[in-house]
Amino acid sequence: MKIALVTETFPPEVNGVAMTLHRLVTGMNARGHAMNVVRPRQKADSEGPIHDFPEDFVRGYPIPGYAGLQFGGLCTGRLKRLWREQQPDCIHIATEGPLGVAALRAAKQLSIPAVSSYHTNFHSYGRHYGYGWFQKPLMGFFRWFHNGTRATFVPSEDVQSTLExxxxxxxxxxxxxxxxxxxxxxxxxxxxxESWKVSPDTPVVAYVGRVAAEKNIPLTIQAFLRFRERHPGAKLLIVGDGPERKKLEQKHPEFIFAGMRRGKDLAAHYASADLFFFASTTETFGNVITEAMASHLVVLAYDYAAALRHIEDGQNGFKATYEDEAAYLAAIDRLCEEQGRWPQIADEAVLTAQGLSWDAILAQYEADVTDAIKR
Incomplete structure (x- = not known):
């Protein structure tokens, strides 16, 4: 199959959606398909090609209040010219911005089958960015957009249930x-x-992700402070960047702020910690949870998305009832009481992660896209 992926986030940007889409493209190409990417041009692209597969660039515009990310323009005509030449079998639209709308229009006008994916709960970001009143009409737009494609891909059963x-x-x-x-x-x-100035026995709690309001970092910090009452020498490691970082650095100079990390360097930061606290309530999946599990960390997260699917409470990690802050903080006490079992729990987390094969996931995606094309 020839598939054109249209997205407004992709490496060199660092976020869970970008990494997932990169894995999709490289994985499908490795399976013998031809998948290329249409995305906004980024600063890094001026230095020459950064990927070994075809990419077509459109102009990017900054997203207000979300520095570092951008959306593409409403370039329906350009996409129609591109796809008349390339003749893809399917268009996969991964983001719902102006570029996604243009791709949907172009696909319909050219009679090319289109599928979509739902990666980010922007409608639930409203209370963090001042547009909570807009959540209902925004969900209406998402419904119109995704129902204009032949299938919508989501990362977990709870998101599937919510959207249905x-x-x-x-x-x-x-x-x-x-x-x-x-x-x-x-x-x-x-x-x-040693560079963090911690001893081999010092518990290091990690947070990895965007340092932004929608990640509920204040609760992660509350959880860490409660944990530190039981483990006075503990350190909090924050890996990532975002609009809240500077304020947090000023308020908590005792925390370790590692900034943005990639590849093996990121993997080393995960694995060099001991525990992972993640209090976000806006994820559609939460790749950082399974990455932390793979890295032999004791994870605490809310019981939805990746944690709902992959964490057995008290066995390979810890969970708290979704959006229940009191339950999340109480889980710290349970976690501390199980300190003697942390190595066993981390071992079980690694075993769980080792069973999450991309090959099986890509095979199912391939089958679902083939079915969508035939309908």
Missing amino acids: GEGFANVKIFSRGVDTQLFGPHRRSEALR
Whole structure:
């Protein structure tokens, strides 16, 4: 198959959606398909090609209030010219911005089958960015957009259930694997821990992700402070960047702020910690959870998305009832009481992660896209 992926986020940007889409493209190409990418041009692209597969660039515009990300323009005509030449069998639209709308229009006008994927709960970001009043019409737009394609791919069963309840049709699961060659206990670095000024016995709690309001970082910090009451020498490691970072650095100079990390360096930061607290309530999946599990960390997360699917409470990690802050903080006490079992729990987390094969996920995606094309 020839598939054109249209997206407004992709490496060199670093986020869960970008990494997932990169894995999709490289994985499908490795399976013998021809998948190329249409995306906004980024600063890094001026230095020459950064990927070994075809890419077509459109002009990018900054997203207000979300520095570092951008959306593409409403370039329907350009996409029609591009796809008349390339003649793809299917268009996969991964983001719902102006570029996605243009892609949907172009696909319909050219009679090319289109599928879509739902990666980000932007409608639930409203209370963090001041547009909570807009959540209902925004969901209406998403429903119109995705129902204009032949299938909508989501990362988990709870997102599937939510969207079906909102009137979305033909919702399919495109789950997430984890690269256990990259993420694993073999990446642990005592030299890195020494640079953090922690001893081998000092518990290091990690947070990895965008340092932004929608990630509920204040609750992660509350959880860490509660944990530190039981473990006075504990350190909090924050890996990532975002609009809240500067304020947090000023308020908590005792925390370790590692900034943005990639590849093996990111994997080493995961594996050199001991625990992973993630209090976000806006994920559609949460790749960082399975990456932390693969890295031999004891994970605490809310019981939805990746944690709902992959964490057995008290066995390979810990969970708290979704959006229940009191339950999340109480889980810290349970976690501390199980300190003697942390190595066993982390071992079980690694075993779980090792069973998350990208091959099986891509095979199912291939079958679902083939079915969508035939309908």
